[in-house]
Amino acid sequence: xxxxxxxxxxxxxxxxxxxxxxxxxxxxxxxxxxxxxxxxxxxxxxxxxxxxxxxxxxxxxxxxxxxxxxxxxxxxxxxxxxxxxxxxxxxxxxxxxxxxxxxxxxxxxxxxxxxxxxxxxxxxxxxxxxxxxxxxxxxxxxxxxxxxxxxxxxxxxxxxxxxxxxxxxxxxxxxxxxxxxxxxxxxxxxxxxxxxxxxxxxxxxxxxxxxxxxxxxxx
Numbered sequence: 005x006x007x008x009x010x011x012x013x014x015x016x017x018x019x020x021x022x023x024x025x026x027x028x029x030x031x032x033x034x035x036x037x038x039x040x041x042x043x044x045x046x047x048x049x050x051x052x053x054x055x056x057x058x059x060x061x062x063x064x065x066x067x068x069x070x071x072x073x074x075x076x077x078x079x080x081x082x083x084x085x086x087x088x089x090x091x092x093x094x095x096x097x098x099x100x101x102x103x104x105x106x107x108x109x110x111x112x113x114x115x116x117x118x119x120x121x122x123x124x125x126x127x128x129x130x131x132x133x134x135x136x137x138x139x140x141x142x143x144x145x146x147x148x149x150x151x152x153x154x155x156x157x158x159x160x161x162x163x164x165x166x167x168x169x170x171x172x173x174x175x176x177x178x179x180x181x182x183x184x185x186x187x188x189x190x191x192x193x194x195x196x197x198x199x200x201x202x203x204x205x206x207x208x209x210x211x212x213x214x215x216x217x218x219x220x221x222x223x
Contacts, residue, residue: 017153045169089157
C-alpha cells in the first residue's frame, strides 16, 4: 500500500497476516512456516517462523518459537553497495481482546548487498509453554496469529528503491512474450479447411466423373 502513515510520518506499511493453525501439532513437529510476501519493487520479504525454535540453537530449541524476516531474492539482483533502511513490525495477536496486550516488536533493519538476507526479529520472545496462558493461542482454536508489516523508513528511501528498480529493468529488459497463432477458422461443418482443399475436392470429383461407365457431356 502507499500513502502517508500519520503515526510514523512516512510511507504506509505493507501488511500481511500469518495464521498458524493446529499450532500444537506444528510446534511438536518443528515446522518452518512462511508468510505471504511483502513486495517493494525488486525487494521481497517474508516472515519465517520456526514453530519450536531454531534447531541449530539449543538455547531456544523446544522452548521458544524463532521468528525471522527473510529477503527472498538472491543478493545478486541488488546494485553494488546498495543500502536501504526499513521499519518492520511483528505482532503476536492476543486473542482475548483488550484485557491482554499484543506482543509487539518494532525495529529498524538495513537491506542491501552488504547486509544479511535473514534477520532475527529482536525482543520477540514467545515461550511455547506460555502461549495459551498469555492468550496468544486459544485451546479451542489452537491457532497463533502473527501480523507482519514493513515499510521504507522514508520517502527518500522509497524513491531510491524505485530508481534502482528502473536501472535493473533497463539493464535486464524482460524478454518479449511469445504470441500464439490464432486457431484456424472452422468451416460450417465443423471441419478445418486446409489451404488448397477446395481444388483437391474438385480434382477428385473430375476423376470420379471420368471413371463412370457412361459419358456425361461437359459442355
